[in-house]
Amino acid sequence: MALLSVFPLAFPELQKKSYVSNKSPVRLNFQSTETIKRKKVFTSNRSINAILTTHQQGITRRIGNHHPNLWDDGFLQSLEMPYDGPPYVERSKTLVREVKEKFNTMLTLESQDDLFQCLSMVDNVERLGIDRHFQEEIKATLDYVYRYWSNKGIGCGRNISSVDLNTTSLGFRILRLHKYNISSDVLESFKGKDGQLLNSSTQSQEEIKSIMNLFRASLIAFPKEKVMDEAKSFSTLYLKQALQKIDNSNLSREIKFNLEYEWHTNVPRLEARNYIEIYGDDNSWAKMTINGKVLELAKVDFNMMQCMQQRELQTLSRWWVESGLSKLEFSRHRHVEYYFWAAGGVIEPKYSTFRIGFAKLSALVTYLDDIYDTYGTYEELQLFTEAIKKWDPSAIEGLPKYMKITYMAFYDGVKDMAKEAQITQGRDTFDYAKSAWEVYIDAYMQEAKWLVEGYIPTLEEYLENGKVSSGSRVVTLQPILTLDALLPENILQEIDYPSKFDELLCLTLRVKGDTRTFEAEADRGETVSCITCYMRDHPGSTKEEAINYLQGLCDELLKELNWEYLKPDNVPPISKDCAYAISRGLQLLYKERDGFSVASKDTKNHIIKTMIEPFPI
Structure with missing residues (x-):
């Protein structure tokens, strides 16, 4: 397949003109620095x-x-794994059951912000790395939220007719990642007469959280979604400016993490570690009963998965030694x-x-x-x-x-x-x-x-x-x-x-x-x-x-x-x-x-x- 066919949407101009030269390749002696310099090819x-x-x-x-191998086989084989014993397994099962009950009750309780609470619950268990325990509950929750989705977005509650940026941004990101049919056109609803997404100088904590969710949503972009590019540019600048004004708090830590790792470099285990630390230091979040249970489950589960990973590392390291590959010094x-x-x-x-x-x-x-x-x-x-x-x-x-x-x-x-x-x-x-x-x-x-x-x-x-x-x-x-x-x-x-x-x-x-x-x-x-x-x-x-x-x-x-x-x-x-x-x-x-x-x-x-x-x- 020709390379050009790989990205016709990403670079539409390439359909008219090739992005590469049609000149013949050059031949260089790779050992000759002078030849390389004459041809303007980079040499370190x-x-x-x-x-x-x-x-x-x-x-x-x-x-x-x-540099040599950093992980000595003796070190890996000596790792102790205290967190996968029966007490932790039983505690994990209890916490999973209690969090499932919370998921199920959320869909029946009357609340002015029930849709936002549903989305936040899904977001929390995913960021904390425990979502695999709640796949059925997550599906039911998102089906419920999607019933109220419109082409202009969504409000914080099912009985709220006006859409809001925070709930829409959070919902957009989660629903799109779960493969619901979601158009980026919903973000057009939040543009002012000047075509800008937001025109505010208050930068309240709630507004900052909304823009952070807008930033996170903008990263799940498809080709030719101009509004997503605009949302990313706007929210990136906004959040960087906000960081200069707010205290070194849990919110600032969260903003820094999202700006640094975005989406494609934010792997789940690293994200879970980060958010367990952030939520663990946030007393206002962790003191809520269900949040406390979610956080405890995240810690127990993280340690149990770590024990599993260490056992697998021991298996891998033994293979590396026994195969003879460890002897290849070059x-x-x-x-x-x-x-x-x-x-x-x-x-x-x-x-x-x-x-x-x-x-x-x-x-x-x-x-x-x-x-x-x-x-x-x-x-x-x-x-x-x-x-x-x-x-x-x-x-x-x-x-x-x-x-x-x-x-x-x-x-x-x-x-x-x-x-x-x-x-x-x-x-x-x-x-x-x-x-x-x-x-x-x-x-x-x-x-x-x-x-x-x-x-x-x-x-x-x-x-x-x-x-x-x-x-x-x-x-x-x-x-x-x-x-x-x-x-x-x-x-x-x-x-x-x-x-x-x-x-x-x-x-x-x-x-x-x-x-x-x-x-x-x-x-x-x-x-x-x-x-x-x-x-x-x-x-x-x-x-x-x-x-x-x-x-x-x-x-x-x-x-x-x-x-x-x-x-x-x-x-x-x-x-x-x-x-x-x-x-x-x-x-x-x-x-x-x-x-x-x-x-x-x-x-x-x-x-x-x-x-x-x-x-x-």
Whole structure:
């Protein structure tokens, strides 16, 4: 599929004029700085990831100078898990029952703000990470609210005829995320004669909360929703100004968190941790009986899920040691970080195979990436590629030791996931997975060939290959097949290749990833990225201009991904939910930097907060 077909809605002008140059790609010697400079292709001058070389048996190899594994196996195996014993299980069941009773009574009580209270209840349990216990109650509650929804929005109560911004914004966000048919035109009702959404200088606490809900709603945008862009611009500026005037309170903490993490980088486990802390410090909120029970349940549940995650981490770490992958000193060891990527958004205990399988496959992709991009010689890569495509352990004869270790871990990993998928799908999916992996490996070889030849492709050519080499499809495909949802091949193709959903997952990973990794990759001699290809297509452009363009492209692709995720189709919801959660986790880990290669900062802190440190009970 041509790249242009991926985002006709996001960039309508592209239907008339291609966004990439039709000039022929240039060829560069990646080792020649002078040639690169003459062609205006970005070359990093930083030394933190400078090219290092190692000489083995007469072979000169590049290595990435990556920091080592941060999570010692001995440390993980020693973790104690005191919060999953019978007392906590029983307390959790009691609290779940009491909160369910509150949900049920809310729909029968007379109240002037019953619709707002219903929406707030749903919002609270979702933000606190306990919504999986109340799926039936949430559905009934939202069906009730939706009955009163109009094309101008909704009031705070069923007997209130006038609409209000707070309830409408909160309702818009929740109902759209639950796949109700909600149009962004409702926000037009809140514009004044001057076309502005709000004209007020009071900035009362209630008004600030309304604008915060408007901001949160604006993030669930589809392509071509101009009013959503306007709402985001307005609410962002408003909230930033409000922060300068209000005290350092729970409200300011909530505003800062939402402005920083927005939606696509706000994974559920991190959000739950944050809101448990905010609500726990808000005496006016927590002192209400039902809120106190909701908060207690959130803490107990968080700690119980953390114990589950720690057990799974122990299993993953044992695999890492026993597979021999821990001995590959040239590569990044990020199996724990990849587990966080999956566990941050896929929480249900029954989806253990998804989380662990995703972490294993993602780790394997990283070992392959470091082999193809940095450590392996071109001749070795050709032999390695041939061996992989034979799918036969005997094919490793003649390969270097590091490739033998990687090959066997890869072969066993793909086979094991196929066996798990057969349990849930009732059919053998190994051949289907093999085909996906072979296409992926071919994309790696294409990039290795570009590097050897010093070839800089057009941006369009690069992205066509890069959406495959990103690895998004191969690390998601097999884990999705282990979920408790049947995916016959005709339905599978609505979420896997060649679906728009899959293509957007792959492109957003590639584009976002390149904006965070290109400098370190350039330091290692990897000259081809979205940035260098854009600069090659636009002579005289700067890396800042390239990054700004690509960030804008990624933002529009994420709007399209929102639509592909939330539109009606035949795909089981859990399959899309998990794939979309992976996309959000990726956006978080690439938020400020390459959170995989440089995992010792934000990523490490996220892991500690969500998977290591429990709440005191």
